[in-house]
Amino acid sequence: MALITVRTAAERLGVAYSTLKRWVHTGHVRTTRTEGGHHRISEAEIDRLMARQQPDGRKRVRAASPDESLGGLSARNRLHGFIDEVRIDGLLAQVRLRVGDQSLTAVITADAVRALKLRRGDDAMAIIKSTEVMIATAGDSTTPAKRRSRK
Secondary structure, three states: OOEEEHHHHHHHHOOOHHHHHHHHHHOOOOOEEOOOOOEEEEHHHHHHHHHHHOHHHOOOOOOOOOOHHHOOOOOOEEEEEEEEEEEEEOOEEEEEEEEOOEEEEEEEEHHHHHHHOOOOOOEEEEEEOHHHOOOOOOOOOOOOOOOOOOO
């Protein structure tokens, strides 16, 4: 039985390290402890967690290194997940990608959806350009956000 680190397991599951640690500490993920007190997760537990994330009970198969096919791409902000929904309307399509317990929506051309053969349940990757990311703050939108002074 192969045991892997929590960080490696989080990458394979497509969730944040902190999310997986929270699942471990709340008992949602079964682990084995090393002599030093570190958590290790078995391959069987990873398979169980991946099966829970999959629609229709299908297992995902991910290549050993998903970045190999994108070797010539400069973008480094890549989120691995699976397609939750695809809607095509005219020239555009809306694709909702599930990344762990979060959802990301992209609007792309309908031709791109057809060329990539995107279907619900397929593995996919969102690649985010820094020029296309928006930032928001929590709270009441009528009051200005708190400002921190630079010293």
